[in-house]
Amino acid sequence: MNKVSLLSSSVRQQSLQAVALLVFLVMGLSGAMGPTLIPAIRVVFGLGLSSAMTVQWIPLVVSGLSSLILAQLLHRFGAKAMVLGGLGLMTVGCLQVRLAILAPFGLDARYGLMLLALAVIALGTSVIQVAANLLVVQLGHARTASARLTLAQSFNSLGVLVGVSLGTTFALGAKTTTAPTMALGIGQAFGWSGAINAAVLAAAAMVAAGAWGVSRTSQAGQAPIRAALGSGWALAGAGGIALYVGAEGSIGSILIPFLHQKSVLNLTLEQAGHYLGWFYWGGALAGRLAGTWLLHRGAPAKWLGMAALGAVIASALAALGSGPVAGYAALTIGLFNAIMFPVIFSITVERSAAPSAAVSGLLSTAIAGGAILSALVGWTGEHFGFAVCFLVPMLAYGLIALFAGFGALLPSVDKAPQDSRMTSSVGNLSERT
Template sequence: MAQISPSTKSSSADTQYDTTQNYTGPLVTVTLLFFMWGFITCLNDILIPKLQQVFTLQHWQAMLIQSAFFGAYFFISLLYFVFSVTKGDPIMKIGYKNGIIVGLVVAATGCGLFFPAASLESYGFFLGALFVLASGITILQIAANPYVTILGSPESAASRLNLTQALNSLGTTVAPLLGGWLIFEGADQLANNADSVKLPYIGLALALLLIAVFIKVSRLPQVQGEAKIAASSGALQYRHLVLGIICIFMYVGGEVAIGSTLINFFKLPEIGGLTESEGKHYLSFYWGGAMIGRFFGAIALSHGKSKSFKYGVIGLITAVAFITIFSIYGLDQALIALGLIALNFVVLLVAGFVPNRTLGYFAASVIALLLITCFAEGAVAMWAVIGIGLFNSIMFPTIFTLAIRGLGVHTSQGSSLLVMAIVGGAIIPPLQGYVADVSGNLQLSFLVPLFCYLYIVYYGFFGSKVEKTDPTALA
């Protein structure tokens, strides 16, 4: 079973952790990784309209950017799973820290490949660079997500993962603004070619290498497996994990499809008639909502805190968000955002701060917002789709935590299978793009991710329950 040295430990079916150790420092260090891969992943939403313009692509062809990126999650995780079945879990063999460093170096290599891709003006080269970049992030995901659940008590694992994912969302919030400025505005003289992507990705390559060095010299808790690591596919015996794999596929596919389509959606005359430069601000609202929602989730799903404390912290976060939006965008935008945040909080109250119920109610809320997106027009449709970010917020960390409950020594293997399911981000977006191209109606193409969220409702209320027959099931 995974364990953290040294001695005084509190145990659960999943982990053993040192109750005398302060995990704040290591958690802050690992959280930096979540920010970086959130930033990098969201840059794809800027790349899509940019490369669509440079290479004159149809919607489905531009969505191949997401296919290359999220396809890497599938292939690398599949290799990881096959290796773990035949040779034993590789992350448990080399340790989470070394796994994180390997992922950072591979991701930095992928970022560096953007320079020759832009120089050659080859769309295929760009897709290859994205695949390498995402391969590194896949390794990071396999190592970092379960590592966060281990850095503390199992009871607060969902809260910790929501907190780190909130910083991931900070990266996705900043990326449209900074990346959009660098790619669309910071190099206007290069607007008709791909050279404007060189600087952002070379900068990311250097940043990733610096973080790898920082991780190398940091004193992170040593987490390793038992002396004998079984070579088996034991994780697949858990029904809630198998259904969770499907749920991650659906969630990532739906989330990425929506985010990838937003700038083109905002450009529609009947919706907003915005330019790419104007649309990037509203894309930031979408991802900023996910950040706020994940901070809410980290507080609401935490254990050992009174409801009055939770309400107070959530109120403080809301006030900071309102003041920030008001100071940058004005009162009208701040009031709309406040209304959406209030709706999000009401749904949290209805769910009773219970992880699986919160997941189910949030997915149902997204379905309602998608229906408004499909059939309304103007500001109503635009803000409905932006509001989805708030309700997407807790989904990935909550699904992940629910799916790996009770896996014991199979936790890392289960994590690799869940990360493999992120391939949904490679399949659902092109499907939505194809529907938009064939129907000639980008707005109605949002019905594609709607079906993904129907499954998430099922998993939240029913599929996430741990079977009593599972050998190490948690109550």
């Protein structure tokens, strides 16, 4: 290959990496606002906590039901088409939320339309998750996969922070907490999210015109899902993903009303929303940026175990403590969450003998398992109070720590060349360090 071709390949690879980071950003932005706005949604639709938590767990179910099929579609259509299609679905879903929340229908009809719109956003997120997570893992050497995915997830956290800030400012920051004002705020927040998604879609389409994509011929027929289902380690990783997603999402959904309580921090809903954004999700962002550096310098499974044990302690303090101790302990869980998803994902792919794409599809499907944890947290909050809710994620984090212990003992698996690299228009990227 001549120097011009090498330079061109380098530019294309850098463009691909930049687009991948933007994609992770908008995934976090659009996905975060629904759970953040649960206090406003309860007012707008007159819902109890269990009913409102549907906003948090319905997207998880959609993701789980679709991901195995999407893993097969990845090989049929390629990563380029999957990412662009996912961005398109997320953009449409955001606009649908705006129409649903402001439409002149009855309350029940509007809530159903809003859940449908959130399901469309979740489907778009799932489309991207299946393609983008595996793509990032395979953009370089296996030993740095956890660090690369952690960096990408840091942009996801940045998107979550932006999404939480938008939702808090428009819906929870209204001078009057009436249903019409909160409905208007929800519509405005998702309108902005849709516009940002559309801008990233346009940028991705320009880059995708010739810069990247998975070769269909090299990947066709390489996602036998049965192989992933028959891998004990892949199933263990799927369980870890389900536990993490359920714990992180359910805590994010209940933190605003938890911090709003007089017995904790006695914040206004707007203040609690900003605390959620800057401390809980901001902690995840800071932790992922730090984790990108740490994971280059230590065994990922070891760091995962330490983070999970930290989350166990923080969850226990939130459940059993009171006042500022409970409030700030709950907020620090975001920091401990930081590296969990990327490390669970990468060490599962590396240590399972099943094809990587099949494992990726299974792990994305496992996100649906988080819905069970979310529903359990909602039921616990209604019957025993917000503090007791934290005992549920505490147990989840304990199991993740156990998974990390086993992960530290297992070696990586050498896979067939076709499965271990992502062939694209920029060359065999996994051969680059």
